[in-house]
Amino acid sequence: MPPEAARFPDRLWRVRQSLLTDDLEALLFLDMRNIRYLTGFTGSDGVFLLERHQSLLMVDGRYTTQAGMEARGIGVFQYREKLAGIAEVIADKAMRAVGFEAAALSFETYGKLKEKVPATNLRPLGEELVNIRAIKDAGEVALLRTAATMASRALIATRELIRPGMEENEVALELEYRMRQNGSTGASFPIIVAAGANSALPHATPGTRKLAPGDALVIDYGAVVAGYHSDETCTFVLGEASGRFTEVYEIVKTAHDRALAAVKAGVTCAEIDHLTRDCIEQAGLGRFFSHGTGHGVGLDVHEPPRIAPSSQAVLAAGMVVTIEPGVYLPGEWGIRIEDMVLVREHDCEVLTGTPKNLTIL
DSSP: OOGGGGHHHHHHHHHHHHHOOTTOOEEEEOOHHHHHHHHOOOOSSOEEEEESSOEEEEEOTTSHHHHHHHSTTSEEEEOSSHHHHHHHHHHHTTOSEEEEEGGGSOHHHHHHHHHHOTTSEEEEESGGGTTTTSBOOHHHHHHHHHHHHHHHHHHHHHHTTOOTTOBHHHHHHHHHHHHHHTTOSSBSSSOEEEEGGGGGSTTOOOOSOBOOTTOEEEEEEOBEETTEEOOEEEEEESSOOOHHHHHHHHHHHHHHHHHHHHOOTTOBHHHHHHHHHHHHHHTTOGGGOOSOSEEEOSSSSSEEEEESTTOOOBOOTTBEEEEOOEEEETTTEEEEOBEEEEEOSSSEEEOOOSOOSOEEO
16 A cells, blocks of 8 residues: 555544544535545545445546546445436435535535435535644645745746736746646646736736836745645735835735744634734724635645634644735735745744745846
8 A cells, every 4th residue: 555545544534533423324525625635536526425334436437447546445336427326325325314515515416416315314514524624644744845845946936037028927827837847737726926006906817917117016826736735925026116015015024924923733713813914904004904814725725724803713733824914005006925834833834935025026
């Protein structure tokens, strides 16, 4: 058995222990990221049924061989049509109560499945499933660290090419090319390259706008390694930074640095968010900080825990989260500074590698 394969039985055991109760016979997983996490199967479609003492990966004919190769020690069932296949398995096992991922099954599809297995209590699970991937093991941390390193090296190389006259699109393409050249299987999400007034849009889409001297330039990007994502944001200036921009940049960086210094096991996510928000609010810019301070990262680029004012989550050793305060002045410019960090017992390790001091290009 390959070393990485040894992780899956432990994950299955943990989920069984925490979620399979006396009145719940099995769990039905439909989110492909959770299926990959629990079985190792990397296909794009399938269903995973986890029982107390056995498990079954259901796929169509495209993936039967792949499922057998990747999901070691797990039974494979081939269906022609997904809902009919799920219903056949549940009916054959005469299951009375099955929990399912509510977030991964539409109401319409739920209704159709219920019609096929009327004797089975299909129980929606939501919050119970939220944190199954939140704490990363050593293998996951290694992949996230590699992805972050690949991405940061690519940005450091790309920024040497950035000059007035380039389009936002060109910068994004150059950056993705270099991440792939470094070994990434793609970008974690559509890369954000936003210049000038566009940088005041937190989720701007790179377009044909040409970079000009004096522009703020926000680049939000990440690499993917074996399905694991990195996430980092840097804000640069072309040519010369104004006094006001320099002042606000230092405010955002101070907020970012205070949060990093506070990240450790046992601290609530709301506390971390308060540190960044309070710093920015004290500077009179609170209304221009329009999003949460961070989020978990792993097989998905946005996963639990949320670092936001209303979050009830508590940081635990092994979580990998982002810290990304920002200030966005409509019609002028925006600043976001983001690092991805590994939570440890008494501090955190920054995984992303691009320096966050104000850099003039």
